[in-house]
Amino acid sequence: MTDKHAIKNTITTPNVNLSPGEHSTRQFLGYGLGLRTDYYDIILNESPDVDWFEVISENYMVKGGKALYYLDAIRENYPMVMHGVSLSIGGTDVLDIDYLKQLKALVERIEPCWVSDHLCWTGQGGHNLHDLMPLPYNREAISHVAQRVQQVQDFLGRQILLENVSSYISYQHSEMSEWDFYSAVVEEADCLMLLDINNIYVSSKNHHFDALDYLNGVPEQRVCQFHLAGHEDNGGIVVDTHDHPVADPVWRLYESALRRFGPVSTMIERDDRMPPFCELLDELQQARDIGQMVLGTVAKR
Amino acid sequence: MTSPKQHSQGQHRLVQSKVVPKLKDLQNIFKQYLMHGDSAIATHIVSTKTFANDARLAIYSNAYYARLAESLEKDYTSISVLLGDNAFYQLCERYTDTFPSKNPSLRWFGQHMVDFLSRTSPYNESPYLAELAVLEWAFITAFDAPNAVVATELDAAQIPAGKWPELTIKLHPSIRWFKYQWNILPLWRATNEINHDAAKIAVPKLLDTTEQCVVWRKGLSTQYRTLDQDEAKLLLCIAEGGNFSQMCEALVGLVDDPNQLPMRAASILKSWLSNEMISHLAMTEE
Numbered sequence A: 001m002t003d004k005h006a007i008k009n010t011i012t013t014p015n016v017n018l019s020p021g022e023h024s025t026r027q028f029l030g031y032g033l034g035l036r037t038d039y040y041d042i043i044l045n046e047s048p049d050v051d052w053f054e055v056i057s058e059n060y061m062v063k064g065g066k067a068l069y070y071l072d073a074i075r076e077n078y079p080m081v082m083h084g085v086s087l088s089i090g091g092t093d094v095l096d097i098d099y100l101k102q103l104k105a106l107v108e109r110i111e112p113c114w115v116s117d118h119l120c121w122t123g124q125g126g127h128n129l130h131d132l133m134p135l136p137y138n139r140e141a142i143s144h145v146a147q148r149v150q151q152v153q154d155f156l157g158r159q160i161l162l163e164n165v166s167s168y169i170s171y172q173h174s175e176m177s178e179w180d181f182y183s184a185v186v187e188e189a190d191c192l193m194l195l196d197i198n199n200i201y202v203s204s205k206n207h208h209f210d211a212l213d214y215l216n217g218v219p220e221q222r223v224c225q226f227h228l229a230g231h232e233d234n235g236g237i238v239v240d241t242h243d244h245p246v247a248d249p250v251w252r253l254y255e256s257a258l259r260r261f262g263p264v265s266t267m268i269e270r271d272d273r274m275p276p277f278c279e280l281l282d283e284l285q286q287a288r289d290i291g292q293m294v295l296g297t298v299a300k301r
Numbered sequence B: 001m002t003s004p005k006q007h008s009q010g011q012h013r014l015v016q017s018k019v020v021p022k023l024k025d026l027q028n029i030f031k032q033y034l035m036h037g038d039s040a041i042a043t044h045i046v047s048t049k050t051f052a053n054d055a056r057l058a059i060y061s062n063a064y065y066a067r068l069a070e071s072l073e074k075d076y077t078s079i080s081v082l083l084g085d086n087a088f089y090q091l092c093e094r095y096t097d098t099f100p101s102k103n104p105s106l107r108w109f110g111q112h113m114v115d116f117l118s119r120t121s122p123y124n125e126s127p128y129l130a131e132l133a134v135l136e137w138a139f140i141t142a143f144d145a146p147n148a149v150v151a152t153e154l155d156a157a158q159i160p161a162g163k164w165p166e167l168t169i170k171l172h173p174s175i176r177w178f179k180y181q182w183n184i185l186p187l188w189r190a191t192n193e194i195n196h197d198a199a200k201i202a203v204p205k206l207l208d209t210t211e212q213c214v215v216w217r218k219g220l221s222t223q224y225r226t227l228d229q230d231e232a233k234l235l236l237c238i239a240e241g242g243n244f245s246q247m248c249e250a251l252v253g254l255v256d257d258p259n260q261l262p263m264r265a266a267s268i269l270k271s272w273l274s275n276e277m278i279s280h281l282a283m284t285e286e
Ligand SMILES: [Fe+2]
Pocket: A163, A196, A199, A227, A229, A269
């Protein structure tokens, strides 16, 4: 990031309004971190060199108190994007209108650069499982999800980003690869992509595919954001834990992703075993260095 | 957290389902597995040489209970410390089976804990557990209760003497108070010390008399303290819509000299004002 403030000036317009193919208009926010309670004070008091923050939408669906106070105060100083975990876009219950209203209210409060959630289901029959459950990769699921994304986009009045999740199972009745499924959903729904590089790695290990095939198989112009995170490799299976630093093979995959997609706003997700903030800054610097190495000085779309 | 609920593992299921289930049915079958251990989902899941479908599925069921237990442990730290890891995890599993989450936010998942502990054996045989849950849930709800302006002593000073009897008071939305019979405050403090020593944690014991505690948010931080008997009477009076003269009447019997009633009520009010417990003082219009 060379000119942080120039970017801050552009983020007051909340709508991304990306037409596929026009990736020159895609915002490159630089390198961000997740906004987590452990770091509220340090972020507010020391204005660390982080280009933007990603907030977990559900954590701010409250009436008052500390979370909203810090959210508003930190938003004054940084661009933000919103990231949800409970939209259940692949779910089969009707979309939760109450949830959507809260989401929209938060969008109006934060004016985020964009809003994302996961390509998965998180509940059924009125029960919330609080986990990112994988979908079968078939035609039925594609049209089902695409149709729901359109409902959400109509309600919010903006495009959303869908993120690929880590998975540990695959369904007998899947008909295609995860990336073909993912691509078909975003094309049919006309929405955008948040590629989680760690999740691609985790799933490639668990389901024995080549992660590069995944990167090469998704529509380049729809990719707006990357996630990086740590995982736990148990030998037999790799679990997406967000409690470790980003692993070496994930850094290498990130490098490949930058080569394929060019500059894409990148953030590191850390949700457990929180390290001192300076360690996350060092890790973010690693992402910047790779970005610099791959992209040179042309760091903006 | 230890000993997550394990579903049967290690058996390859070679039978495949021939019928392609509708997405809705597939999700329901998967949910039944997570919530009730129903293994019908296994026939829809691929087994690989290195990792059988049962073992793959177990990752999801273990994560289901572990994640919800983690949320309850954050909400009810005192109870988890008092019970110890294993017993608390067991409690969480039973709670999760009784009150599965119906809200997109984990914030609400623990809302039935008081109910659960007061009705479920063996927990209801230790009534201090439910009382601690009342306290811990009060902290959670006060923490993110709606914001509101706070009235100050200066506001009170500007009220003409003649307006006082009709004065009505609006409490800060974060205020909640409750009665308890066990030594829950020392228990809570001991179990919430950063490096608490399990051996030194106060022993649960019945109090000589019932006490009341008030929890509220001052600025951004959650506060608590015991209520004197007269304060408790006044809070109740205000909650029922009573004005200042009715507050004074509520103190009859608790103050020796009836002429001192307004003074006593005003001095309690003053301490509440300075603690940001009042959001509004309303005078009746002329
Ligand atoms: Fe992610």
